[in-house]
Amino acid sequence: MSEDPFVAHRSLLFTVAYEMLGSAADADDVLQESWLRWDKVDHAQVRDPRAYLVRVVTRQALNRLRTLSRSREEYVGEWLPEPLLTSPDVAEDIELAESVSIALLTVLETLGPAERAVFVLREVFEMPYGEIAEAIGKSAAAVRQIARRAREHVAARRPRVQVSRPEQQAVVERFLVALRTGQLQELMELMAPDVVMIADGGGVVAAALAPIHGSGPVAKLLARANRVVAAFTTTAVWLNGAPAGRLEFDGEPAAVSLVVEDGRITRIYVVRNPRKLTRLDEPAELAR
Secondary structure, three states: OOOOHHHHOHHHHHHHHHHHHOOHHHHHHHHHHHHHHHHOOOHHHOOOHHHHHHHHHHHHHHHHHHHHHHHHHOOOOOOOOOOOEOOHHHHHOHHHHHHOOHHHHHHHOOOOHHHHHHHHHHHHOOOOHHHHHHHHOOOHHHHHHHHHHHHHHHHHHOOOOOOOHHHHHHHHHHHHHHHHHOOHHHHHHHEEEEEEEEEEOOOOOOOOOOOEEOHHHHHHHHHOOOOOOOOEEEEEEEEOOEEEEEEEEOOEEEEEEEEEEOOEEEEEEEEOOHHHOOOOOOOOOOOO
């Protein structure tokens, strides 16, 4: 027997759902719902299983995204995407790594559901406008307009990484050492003057409720991390296709992702909400 198309394309389908939702848990739920629908279909009548399954997952993810909108509006503090442990191999596909980066997923949160779906399917997965139209229930002409607006919206807000992966890895490693040892001056030297730190505690654990701006305030806050807990460790890992860090505060995990531009850190994303830290031990399987 040949492998079921759903199983064969599961990594792709998970990636589509994750990029649309920013949540691995919700992406898993969408895949489960999509599998139930696929299981009821006469597979012999499906000419292109890959395209068909992407459409099914897109529709389910759109439904989930619309229901999540209200809960995210009521979220305590800043909402950040759920970080995923990835293998270094993901970074070899530059477009895939950028599309699942915490920085881009955070920007995608500012799009409406239809705009987000169109951006992901067109810009990341290069689907034809006609297929996207069928997936989201709009005309091809409307999809083209949505794609243009979404592209302009994202381009105006996304950080542009200006360093190579090895350079970013070196900055991340220096940052983690300075963070672990509380070196205020080193932290300040690593950051751009207008650095922004965003933390997500979800109202479950302590975290800044609003973004913190400026290298001085950010460095002073971070330099205290190793003094406010009995045990504090930092480990270099790969998250969402980029060098990043796993932190432990008295055994409680956190994830930190950095945007590095021209050798300096311009964005720091810290996820402390324990409900978003369940994917830090097993690498996620992502595909385009």
